[in-house]
Every structure is written in C-alpha cells, then in structure tokens.
Amino acid sequence: MARLTKKKKEAVAKIEKDKLYSLEEASALIKEITNTKFDSSVDIAVRLGVDPRKANQMVRGVVSLPHGTGKDMKVLALVTPDKEEEAKEAGADYVGLDEYLDKIKGGWTDVDVIVTMPSVMGKLGPLGRVLGPRGLMPNPKTGTVTMDVAKAVSEVKAGKIDFKVDKTGIVHAAIGKASFSADKIAGNANELIQTLIKLKPTTAKGTYVKSIHMSSTMSPSVAVNPKIG
Incomplete structure (x- = not known):
C-alpha cells in the first residue's frame, strides 16, 4: 500500500470519517485540502441506481455549468x-x-x-x-x-459539458477549478446533480442518487449527502 505524504495525511485528517457533507461544505473543504502547485480540476462522481447495460436505463445528457469549467475548451x-x-x-x-x-x-x-x-x-x-x-x-x-x-x-x-453514465453506474464530470470560490464550485455541482435528477429513467427502481463524491486533482475525496432535492 502506498504511503501517504505529509500533505496527504493533513488533507485526510481534515475530512470527518463517515460524515456526509453538504455541497457548500464539501466545496469549501475541497479548496482547503487542495495543495497542488497548479490550478487543480474539481471533479464529481455520482453513483446512480441504474443498470447501464439496459438501454432504457442509460443516463446521458448535457449541462451548462453556470460558472463555466475554468478550462479553455479547444x-x-x-x-x-x-x-x-x-x-x-x-x-x-x-x-x-x-x-x-x-x-x-x-x-x-x-x-x-x-x-x-x-x-x-x-x-x-x-x-x-x-x-x-x-x-x-x-x-x-x-x-x-x-x-x-x-x-x-x-x-x-461558455461551459457546456456532456456526461454519460459508465458501465459501473457512475457519472464522472469536471465541474471547475480549485481556484473557483466555494460558491461557484457548489453552484456547478448542483446544476449537474439537478440535471441528472431530471433524467432519471422511469424504469430505475429504488434509490436513484446513491452516492456523491467530490475531489480535486490528487486530493482525497469528500462524501456529499446524496439527498439533494
């Protein structure tokens, strides 16, 4: 098992074990635990209660992030x-x-x-x-x-991205940069999550949004409360 660096240990220590953070809390914490010398990307991973192998449970779409991606898209x-x-x-x-x-x-x-x-x-x-x-x-x-x-x-x-659930039922997306304010990171994350909720397949049973994790490049992930309206 790889040994944690001093900075990684400090970052992990700031995350409360088993706590589900609000989007706002998670966004602020991501900024706090990001220690790269470059402007890290902020990513979100949303696990959905769907079976991507079934055509009628494939979740795919686009979202316009209100605060852009922070990346100059070519x-x-x-x-x-x-x-x-x-x-x-x-x-x-x-x-x-x-x-x-x-x-x-x-x-x-x-x-x-x-x-x-x-x-x-x-x-x-x-x-x-x-x-x-x-x-x-x-x-x-x-x-x-x-x-x-x-x-x-x-x-x-302007910040429009497309997303698609992978074969394990997870949607991964880059939603900004660590240099963004916590409010902007949370705003972009919420826009993506609300879009995913609107795309819930009628055939999906049980809990739809199972888990949400946010992280930045090389940072530990922060668990977000999946019960977002």
Whole structure:
C-alpha cells in the first residue's frame, strides 16, 4: 500500500470519517485540502441506481455549468465552407473539413469537443475508432451535430459539458477549478446533480442518487449527502 505524504495525511485528517457533507461544505473543504502547485480540476462522481447495460436505463445528457469549467475548451468545427466564418466568429479554435478529417485519420485528436453538421456526419463514421474511445464523436443528443454551429460552439466555450453514465453506474464530470470560490464550485455541482435528477429513467427502481463524491486533482475525496432535492 502506498504511503501517504505529509500533505496527504493533513488533507485526510481534515475530512470527518463517515460524515456526509453538504455541497457548500464539501466545496469549501475541497479548496482547503487542495495543495497542488497548479490550478487543480474539481471533479464529481455520482453513483446512480441504474443498470447501464439496459438501454432504457442509460443516463446521458448535457449541462451548462453556470460558472463555466475554468478550462479553455479547444473546439474543432467540421463544417462546409459556407459555415466556416460563423464557426470562427463563435470562437472555434479549428475550422475546416477535409484537411482535419485527414489529420484525424492520422491520429490527431488535440481537441476537447468536435462540432459538426448533419450533412458531414457520414464522413465521420469511418473515424469512429479514433474518436469514439476519446469521447470526441459528435452526437445530436449532446448538441454537437447541428445546423446552428455558432450556438453549439458558443455553448461549449461558455461551459457546456456532456456526461454519460459508465458501465459501473457512475457519472464522472469536471465541474471547475480549485481556484473557483466555494460558491461557484457548489453552484456547478448542483446544476449537474439537478440535471441528472431530471433524467432519471422511469424504469430505475429504488434509490436513484446513491452516492456523491467530490475531489480535486490528487486530493482525497469528500462524501456529499446524496439527498439533494
């Protein structure tokens, strides 16, 4: 078993064992126990009472974090020439089509989100092996396949993220940075949790939100009271 560093021990000592913190308390505590020299990401893990193997219990969606992600999201807009200017003005970092499709075929995936148009999706199909494992394949359900390219790019830049329950029933998401105020971290976390609650499958039985844990890069996790309205 790995030995805890002095800073890690100090951080663990500040977390009350078996206590379920409120979002506000957890957010303040995360800031207190984060000791990295860089601006750590703050992450949340929500365990849901669903069986992801069943199609009617798959939880997937998007949420616009009210205080943004704290990260400069790199956006690639794969669009036809008539949409290029629109995508550039909305803030897309890379804009084009065939040249970027060729780069992706060669293994280039140095972006966070890809936005495209319905008419282009046919060209992206063969690239599923490259984009799928990295979570970069555009999807109409997440708003990244649309004719309103400018809106999609702007939303991603402003803090819109997509999420999907994994095979163990957990939704993981980055909800900000340790440099955010505790209020902003809590606000972003609450927005994600409320969105998840609205997406509860009708076929899910028993407790839906089973547990919630927050952590920052390299920090211990803090248990949050899952009974959030």
